Amino acid sequence: MKFKNPISIEEISSFLKLPFFGDGSTLIYGLNEINRCTKGDVIFVNHPKYLKKAESSNATAIITTKHDKPSKKVTLVSENPFDDFNRLIKKFKSSSNKKLxxxxxxxxxxxxxxxxxxxxxxxxxxxxxxxxxxxxxxxxxxxxxxxxxxxxxxxxxxxxxxxxxxxxxxxxxxxxxxxxxxxxxxxxxxxxxxxxxxxxxxxxxxxxxxxxxxxxxxxxxxxxxxxxxxxxxxxxxxxxxxxxxxxxxxxxxxxxxxxxxxxxxxxxxxxxxxxxxxxxxxxxxxxxxxxxxxxxxxxxxxx
CATH class of the missing domain: 2.160.10.10 (Hexapeptide repeat proteins)
Structure with missing residues (x-):
């Protein structure tokens, strides 16, 4: 899902009330599931076993449960990445209702x-x-x-x-x-x-x-x-x-x-x-x- 306008990591952090590691001015253009992410996307990792896959993905930022070591991605740390990812979807999901x-x-x-x-x-x-x-x-x-x-x-x-x-x-x-x-x-x-x-x-x-x-x-x-x-x-x-x-x-x-x-x-x-x-x-x-x-x-x- 692409955002109508790009959003900075600082804005996402403020909305979700989550700490982050990395450049807060980094712009995020959309959110995506780990298997379909592209550059500019934020993804979530709900289980540590998927962290390596997330690190090697095209995503720009990750919402995850811990930040143990330096990462190439901007990392937002959450107790419930799945729930916070859903909050982002609710916030930015398009409300367009164009008819057939x-x-x-x-x-x-x-x-x-x-x-x-x-x-x-x-x-x-x-x-x-x-x-x-x-x-x-x-x-x-x-x-x-x-x-x-x-x-x-x-x-x-x-x-x-x-x-x-x-x-x-x-x-x-x-x-x-x-x-x-x-x-x-x-x-x-x-x-x-x-x-x-x-x-x-x-x-x-x-x-x-x-x-x-x-x-x-x-x-x-x-x-x-x-x-x-x-x-x-x-x-x-x-x-x-x-x-x-x-x-x-x-x-x-x-x-x-x-x-x-x-x-x-x-x-x-x-x-x-x-x-x-x-x-x-x-x-x-x-x-x-x-x-x-x-x-x-x-x-x-x-x-």
Missing amino acids: SYGENTFIHPSVVIGNNVIIGNNCVIHPNVVLYDNITIGDNTIIHANSVIGANAFYFNKKQNTYSPLITCGEVIIGDFVEIGANNTIDAGVTDKTKIGNGTKTDNLVHIGHDTIIGKNCLIAAQVGIAGCNIIEDNVTLWGQVGTPSNITIGEGAVILGKSGPFQNVEANETIFGVPGINAKQRFREILNQRKLTQIIKKLDL
Whole structure:
């Protein structure tokens, strides 16, 4: 989320009533989740295990629980970084309530529910009972089938004393040109940045796409695929039915993930993956073939 105007660390410190280490005149241009931050952003670290990742990120400032050693980042010290980050979101989240804008030859069924700051391009079709939350941009020649929900809050929670508190969603969804979204899809908004579907990508029915995931051009995503948050799926990737991914991995251009598979780590470009955990399909098929031979091997060994 970008601020309307840049804000100094001193101003943030004064608002949150937090001490800081570093240059107080440093300007902050927005706030972001650790996996999507850019130069000029402030992020938060709620657990020490993520501090190293934060230090190596593109962020300019960190809200964290301690300041033990010199840091390249400006550091604000907080007892509750998650809560203070939410306070910043509440303070600076845009209150813009622009009404729907849509292009020529676009059909929107009367039952569609539309929030604020929604832009729909030319020659689009939005089928019955679709829900478009706030801050959604849809390109030209795109179809969204019945009962899909676009832009719901990110699934991002902090556990504290056996209760869960959400990180306030302030991101958006961007859907490109010539995209087709199947029936009963759910595409969550970016928690602080954007969830993006590239030009020409097609999704089948019952697909879920988590917050801040970036999907490239001309991808094919079959039914019942579940994509967690903060993934990067490059151009021309195919995900067959019931594929599931963890968060924060990259699936390289042209990769194919076969049905019911679950890659647990990055997938190389043009690789075909099968199984759980997902590995190279040829290797997996060899393993299956060898497993079938085990009974004969055991008989020969007289075990």
